[in-house]
Amino acid sequence: MPQLPDAHDHGHDHPHAEISQTGRPSYYEIMETAVRELLIEKRLIGPEEIRRQIEVLDSRTPALGAKVVARAWVDPEFRARLLADGRGACEELGISFYDDTGLIVLENTDKVHNLIVCTLCSCYPRPVLGLPPDWYKLKPYRARAVSEPRAVLAEFGTIIPDDVEIRVSDSTAMVRFLVLPKRPEGTEDFSEEQLADLVTRDAMIGVAPVSIETGRTSR
């Protein structure tokens, strides 16, 4: 595999350390504030729009995706609708999509294990999962998920047998993906809420299965 001069292992930690130590805004924070204020002064955006959009972003967390998964596990007709039209089925549950992206839900089965990635940037099903973790946006995952998915999964402690197809979906356009993990054994008597509590963000990215032991508190 070709090697380019490595400009992608960003030392992104240091700006945050500087801010918390001095309390002084960084050059970029000043730029962000300035751009925002200028756009508002020019009436290109409204004064409350940023604040409102922050609230929208804060309202989107993996709990929403978990709710979708749990519903699909208990309701076969919802599951069928979800697999046919991911965005529409989420909207049925009140999860609005604030942008133009579509959603395809990828079902894990005994034969197929799905994994999602965006090699070119950081496309991620934000309306239903919230913002992606840093590792999803950094080089090691983006570079290797498409060329050695089994090794990457192993780093997450996930081993998929050779007779199961690993299907990697690389987002490049308007469609986003959500993995519908397999329902774990021993959960037959679980309520929908109890099921949702088991579903982690990592399971909906496809790097981990859902197990009866892990819950959303131990992502």
Add this chain to the structure above:
Amino acid sequence: MQGGANRSESLGAGIVLAAGEAPVFGPGDRVRILTRSPVGHYRVPTYLRGKTGVVEAAIEPAGVDNEEEAYGRNAGMKRHYYRIAVPMTEIWPDYAGSHRDGLHIEIFETWLERI
């Protein structure tokens, strides 16, 4: 937005589709991702150029070319994106995983040719 069936089956008599309205490719079609090297913004990763795969679905509705959109050209003729399935062994000569493993990606119509 979802994978669509061939919409021309339900057309009324005398209906003529606009250019780009009907998907050019359908599920099961074998296609090659072109080996172009555009200068400037692109959304087809290098690792897939020249690879062959099978169309899983046409994504509906048709959309603007995202490579044009990146330069602020939001309008213009819409065409379809297609979800393409490419075996890992087709992409990586020394792929270490299972021969069953595959990659799926959305590709704009103008980047594909039928084979």
Add this chain to the structure above:
Amino acid sequence: MNGSEQLLKRLPNDIGGLDAGPVERVDHELEPWEKRCHALADVLDFHKIINTEEKRRGVEALGAEMIGRLSYYERWIAAFANILFQKGILTPGDLARKMDEVEARYAADEAATTTEALHR
């Protein structure tokens, strides 16, 4: 012939399949300004002042060195500034003046807070 054409043919973000180290499970809680920056991106896209694809292209256009040294949201705000200049929505002078004003405001707030603390 120094192979520099590879820099044009393969964009700095086009990293699928390249060699890389192990995935380190890093994450961080967004700084308030980073969250504001993300919200700004969404709002700019809603208005089609800068759509999401333009943002992606704008980040790529920063070039490999800046991409390597700026953090994720730093790249976004730098790209937004460039695109807004290109579109004639802001001038570099506008932005520079406003940034000075914002910086002075922070300094004044800091001084006021310090003074207040001293007088307690």
